[in-house]
Amino acid sequence: MEELGRKTIEEIKEADKNAIIVILDGIRSMHNVGSVFRTCDAFAVQEIYLCEFTPIPPHRDIHKTALGATETVSWTHFDSTLDAIELAKKMGFKIFAVEQAHNSISLENYTTNIDKIALVFGNEVTGVSDDILQHVDGCIEIPQWGSKHSLNISVSVGIVLWELVRIKK
Numbered sequence: 001m002e003e004l005g006r007k008t009i010e011e012i013k014e015a016d017k018n019a020i021i022v023i024l025d026g027i028r029s030m031h032n033v034g035s036v037f038r039t040c041d042a043f044a045v046q047e048i049y050l051c052e053f054t055p056i057p058p059h060r061d062i063h064k065t066a067l068g069a070t071e072t073v074s075w076t077h078f079d080s081t082l083d084a085i086e087l088a089k090k091m092g093f094k095i096f097a098v099e100q101a102h103n104s105i106s107l108e109n110y111t112t113n114i115d116k117i118a119l120v121f122g123n124e125v126t127g128v129s130d131d132i133l134q135h136v137d138g139c140i141e142i143p144q145w146g147s148k149h150s151l152n153i154s155v156s157v158g159i160v161l162w163e164l165v166r167i168k169k
Contacts, residue, residue, distance in 0.1 A: 012072040017046040018165055021088050021118040023095075025081045025132060026052040027153060028124055034065030035154035036121075041069035043161040048073055049088070049118075051081040065154075081120070085135050088118040095120065095136045097128040098160055100149065104139035107163055119160060121153050 007015065022040055027033055033055050040048055050056050056077050057063070057070040078084040085095050093116040120136060122128030127150075133139070142151060142159055151159070 009068075009071050012041070013074075015044065017044045018168070019093075019116040020045045020161065020164065021047050021049060021093055022157060022161075023049040023081065023084050023088070023118055023120040024051060024054045024153075025120055025128055026123040026126075027054040027121070029153075030055045030059055030061035031065045032124065032152065032154050034062040034067075034069075036157050037062070037066040037069035037073050037075075039154065039158045039161060040073045043165050045073060045161065048075040049078055049084040050075055051078045051084050081129075081132055082135060085118070085120070085132070092116050093118040094138075097122070097133055097136045097139045098142070098156055099128040099133065099139050100141050101128075101133060101139040104141035107140055107142050107160065110140055110163070110167075112164070112167065117164065119157075119164075121157060124153055 022036060022045055024033065024036060033050070036048065055062060057075070062070060088095060094114045095118045097120040099122060120128050120132060140160065142156060144151070
């Protein structure tokens with residue numbers, strides 16, 4: 001790890017973070033949750049909000065894909081996704097669902113001068129619920145050209161975080 005220049009867990013916890021909150025709205029798979037932790041660690045995300053029945057650490061299946069990121073990324077569990085959104089709004093975050101929806105912004109066209117952004121990622125089967133979509137400031141859609149029109153949530157998180165961090169730098 002020393003040769004790779006990796007920070008210790010303590011150094012990572014104290015390091016500056018990107019003002020991004022990832023909100024997981026009813027994710028079923030522990031492996032997806034673990035992968036999201038790992039990706040959020042890579043992009044120095046401020047926090048993950050685990051909502052509804054989304055699995056929470058510690059659990060071996062989350063740790064299997066997180067590879068220690070549950071120790072380096074702050075997280076909070078909420079019984080209600082709406083409660084998580086309301087807290088993020090109170091803290092000055094703009095809320096965007098990552099969802100194919102009417103009037104969504106295609107990711108390649110998304111530009112921002114927003115300092116603080118929270119991203120809602122929905123359930124693997126049903127996506128972000130219509131109820132939650134009524135409480136967001138907008139929707140971001142990942143363009144796709146194949147026969148499938150959805151991506152695994154962990155892949156979606158990686159794509160969107162990469163683009164947001166890239167354009168903010």
